[in-house]
Amino acid sequence: MDYLPAIARWLHFMAGVMWIGLLYYFNFVQVAALKAAAADSTAAGITKHVAPSALFYFRWSALVTWLAGAALLGGNFAAAFTLNGSYAVIGIGAWLGTIMLLNVWGIIWPNQKKILGFKPATDEEKVKARRIAFLASRTNTMLSIPLLFFMAAGAHSAIYGF
Amino acid sequence: MKNPLDSLWGTVITGLLLTIVLYFVAQKLVVLA
Numbered sequence: 001m002d003y004l005p006a007i008a009r010w011l012h013f014m015a016g017v018m019w020i021g022l023l024y025y026f027n028f029v030q031v032a033a034l035k036a037a038a039a040d041s042t043a044a045g046i047t048k049h050v051a052p053s054a055l056f057y058f059r060w061s062a063l064v065t066w067l068a069g070a071a072l073l074g075g076n077f078a079a080a081f082t083l084n085g086s087y088a089v090i091g092i093g094a095w096l097g098t099i100m101l102l103n104v105w106g107i108i109w110p111n112q113k114k115i116l117g118f119k120p121a122t123d124e125e126k127v128k129a130r131r132i133a134f135l136a137s138r139t140n141t142m143l144s145i146p147l148l149f150f151m152a153a154g155a156h157s158a159i160y161g162f
Numbered sequence: 163m164k165n166p167l168d169s170l171w172g173t174v175i176t177g178l179l180l181t182i183v184l185y186f187v188a189q190k191l192v193v194l195a
Contacts, residue, residue: 028170088191092184138167145177146184153185160192 005072012068018061020144022054027141030054031134047116055112062104066097089160093150100140100147107136 030046037043073080073094080091111133114121121129153159166172 027173083191086192089188092188135165135167138173142167142173142177142180145174146181149181150184150188159185160189 005074008068008071012065012072015061015064015068018057019065020148022058022061023137023140023144025054026058026137051112052116055109055116059104059109062101066101069094069097086157086160089150089157090154093147093154096143096147096150100143103136103140108133108140111136 030051034043034046037046070077073090076087079085079087080094083091083095110119111129113119114129115126115133164172166176
């Protein structure tokens with residue numbers, strides 16, 4: 001059915017905008033805001049009322065983005081992930097997105113649960129979790145730059161000479 | 163050595179450098195096919 005790839009692409013874009021938008025919010029806005037808020041004891045406003053909700057949409061939009069991307073690849077899924085010929089372009093994007101998704105669910109979210117108090121943790125464990133979650137989030141911000149290049153550049157094959 | 167991911171500019175510059183490296187990797191893979 002011709003509608004399926006179109007709907008998958010639409011969903012991939014909507015969820016992707018939410019995912020990367022929230023990732024950039026965390027890295028470009030919230031990290032600095034939390035530092036400033038900690039100085040005047042207002043950080044709880046962010047950690048109690050903003051961060052849990054932002055993290056909810058962040059992790060689920062990451063999953064929807066990946067699933068919609070996989071649906072969009074359809075029968076070319078294996079060719080993309082094996083970096084086969086011209087599929088190497090979108091394949092690199094797909095691998096970067098997969099690494100980022102695993103980073104969200106395997107590293108960022110488990111550590112954020114300790115930081116936000118959803119999972120019991122000592123102060124020392126929280127300090128460690130904060131550093132790990134921060135670096136994982138920064139890694140995803142860094143990876144999002146080539147990810148978006150390969151998603152967008154895939155439509156401009158001339159830059160690869162084919 | 164300072165971790166470039168500790169600063170926003172370091173993160174963005176690292177991402178741009180990785181994009182350039184991966185662009186040449188992609189080009190190689192496409193040409194080889």
